[in-house]
Amino acid sequence: MSMSEWKLHRKGIQIKNLANSSEKGMQIDLLKIEPNWGDKGHYHGDFEWVYVLKGSIEDEKGVHKKGDFFVNEKDAFHKPSSKEGCLLLITWSGNVRLEDSEELSAQTLANIKKSEADIKSGKVKTLAEVEARLRR
16 A cells, blocks of 8 residues: 655645545545644544644644644534644544535535546546545
């Protein structure tokens, strides 16, 4: 299994997928969050487990520093931010619903366009690969 390259997830966040199971609907990612980043807030359609590898991230539960582990439960809203930036290891399942539905639509559209280009070029060959990309 080869790891993916770093990709822009959304403004201020880069993502690197380590593992993905479309059958189980879960994935493991590294997230690099820029300093002075703040999220508009989002909901998780299922669980999200977060381990802080470097830096710190803050949300309604407090400040999570290097070595901390925390969980975001299904349908829990949170609005994370990071003053110093951070590197996170995240295992999650289900869809993420952004508080700003226009941003979600733009992200979904970008993923669809990328998937179409990858299908044409032969980089993506199965429906499962396209579905996994659209869930990001």
